Amino acid sequence: MRWGNSFKKLAILAAVVVFALYHWSRTILPLSSISINQFFDPVIDNLVHAPSLKDTYIIKAKQFGINDDHDFLRLYLSSCLLVPDSTKEELTLKHKNYVKYLFSSENTVDAYAPVRKGTKAWNDYKGKNGIVYIGGGKYSWISFLSIVQLRKTGSKTPVEVFIPSIEEYDQKFCEEILPQYNARCLVFKDPFLGKRRLQLTGYQYKMLALLMSSYENTMYVDSDVNPLHNPDFLFTSELYRKNGLLLWPDHWARTTSPDFYDIVGIDVREKKVRHSNKDLKKDPVPPLSEGTFQNSDFHDFENTIPNPTVEAGVLLVNKSTHVRTLQLALYYNVLGPDFYYPLLTQGGAGEGDKDTFNAAAHVLDEPYHLCAKQFRWIGYHNKDKDAFDAKGLGIHDPVGALADEENAKVLFIHCSYPKYFPGTVAPELAYSTGEHIRMYDNVNENVGYDVDLRLMENFAKYFCKNYKAAGVQSKYEETWAGTFLPYVKEEYTQFEATCEELFLPHLEWLRKETKYRNTNKHGSL
Numbered sequence: 001m002r003w004g005n006s007f008k009k010l011a012i013l014a015a016v017v018v019f020a021l022y023h024w025s026r027t028i029l030p031l032s033s034i035s036i037n038q039f040f041d042p043v044i045d046n047l048v049h050a051p052s053l054k055d056t057y058i059i060k061a062k063q064f065g066i067n068d069d070h071d072f073l074r075l076y077l078s079s080c081l082l083v084p085d086s087t088k089e090e091l092t093l094k095h096k097n098y099v100k101y102l103f104s105s106e107n108t109v110d111a112y113a114p115v116r117k118g119t120k121a122w123n124d125y126k127g128k129n130g131i132v133y134i135g136g137g138k139y140s141w142i143s144f145l146s147i148v149q150l151r152k153t154g155s156k157t158p159v160e161v162f163i164p165s166i167e168e169y170d171q172k173f174c175e176e177i178l179p180q181y182n183a184r185c186l187v188f189k190d191p192f193l194g195k196r197r198l199q200l201t202g203y204q205y206k207m208l209a210l211l212m213s214s215y216e217n218t219m220y221v222d223s224d225v226n227p228l229h230n231p232d233f234l235f236t237s238e239l240y241r242k243n244g245l246l247l248w249p250d251h252w253a254r255t256t257s258p259d260f261y262d263i264v265g266i267d268v269r270e271k272k273v274r275h276s277n278k279d280l281k282k283d284p285v286p287p288l289s290e291g292t293f294q295n296s297d298f299h300d301f302e303n304t305i306p307n308p309t310v311e312a313g314v315l316l317v318n319k320s321t322h323v324r325t326l327q328l329a330l331y332y333n334v335l336g337p338d339f340y341y342p343l344l345t346q347g348g349a350g351e352g353d354k355d356t357f358n359a360a361a362h363v364l365d366e367p368y369h370l371c372a373k374q375f376r377w378i379g380y381h382n383k384d385k386d387a388f389d390a391k392g393l394g395i396h397d398p399v400g401a402l403a404d405e406e407n408a409k410v411l412f413i414h415c416s417y418p419k420y421f422p423g424t425v426a427p428e429l430a431y432s433t434g435e436h437i438r439m440y441d442n443v444n445e446n447v448g449y450d451v452d453l454r455l456m457e458n459f460a461k462y463f464c465k466n467y468k469a470a471g472v473q474s475k476y477e478e479t480w481a482g483t484f485l486p487y488v489k490e491e492y493t494q495f496e497a498t499c500e501e502l503f504l505p506h507l508e509w510l511r512k513e514t515k516y517r518n519t520n521k522h523g524s525l
């Protein structure tokens, strides 16, 4: 009897414990995962209400390449955009408040991700590597092409495709096709953010995609960027472990307003610490001690963000070490179109989000590495113009570039002009005489295979119903992307004839004429 009683008590106790644990897990755990509004509310608290600076330039900053013979002097950069005193005051105050918040105990986030330490979600996130793209509508199509190409390079890194709104969710694409490529969709169900119901667009999606990605180590890849070799090694590279943020240089010289430095509380003194490319071409090279604001590029002075600007088509970031950098980049991007894009670029080349990441890291004094090798223009000699025609940007392997800048491999191609939409790519493939064009002619030797052939193979396989693999009779139903992407189905009605008359014959021509017979087998570095 005594044992029976104890057993009953034990059983009741066990039931209470189980119930309590269950209750705790239901109530406590969900509370400890955090809402993405915790990232947006502090931004909203520090929005700036002064009139927008967008398109208020006195003159748009000139566009000079980093190797052009030109210095941007302080006086010039101060006279492109006039920032009214009251606007500058408000920007300064709000920026200071926000940075203060970032370092205060109120900022309780553990990473630039809606997960909290000590939860299951955290364990899933911690130490994971992955790649994120932005999809939705026509961007799902080019993201898909890049993912196909990624897998051809041998990459095993998982992928997420950020879909900005539920209306752009293509079920078959997300649930059947992507999983075959170790990829999945991240659907953004409520695009209204924080207590002010902010709605982001365009460039700002990048910050959201980075925030929502499930990986501590997230590589962001623009949908019009194609990897040419397997990029997986970057995640484990010493270079990345040491810096936690890898960025790539743009072609353009920096045109940031001196007012930007005042606003973010950085004192730029007249002490020259670097030579510009123009200096280095002089003989003798003028000593740094002779540098003044009147004779030297403003961004060669102490505490400025060094040249060149950043090409943010690809970046790799540790969302834990760089949580504050990303929070500040979020701030610069939410306030970007009205204030920070004009301040950082002043209407110069490629105004947008591209310089917000290094600006944020610079302001917070957190490390980042900018690939040591400039990007290269990829293109061909256009016979009609008798001139080089640039069709894409080559983004180099930053590890190789440190060891041997001269021979660094091109790791990604940013297919900016044209992107692989049928309407934009079609006019680029042949001269008016009908003669075919190999668009990326000047990069194949570096890459080791035929980039035109590879990318056209990917494009035609999924866009043209009558695509046939080389030497094989294949059935179109297997690959045509019109069965899972409404965008492709729609476009195909317009471009069916272009498939027969141009895309497929062009592919045949590339196959026949290529110097790189093994093109479809290559990829890994």
Ligand SMILES: *[C@@H]1O[C@H](CO)[C@@H](O)[C@H](O)[C@H]1NC(C)=O
Pocket (backbone or CB within 6 Å): 216, 217, 235, 240, 241, 242, 318, 319, 320, 321
């Ligand atoms: C990313 O940062 C976290 C936090 O500092 C660190 O524990 C982790 O090792 C870092 N990951 C890599 C790949 O460096």
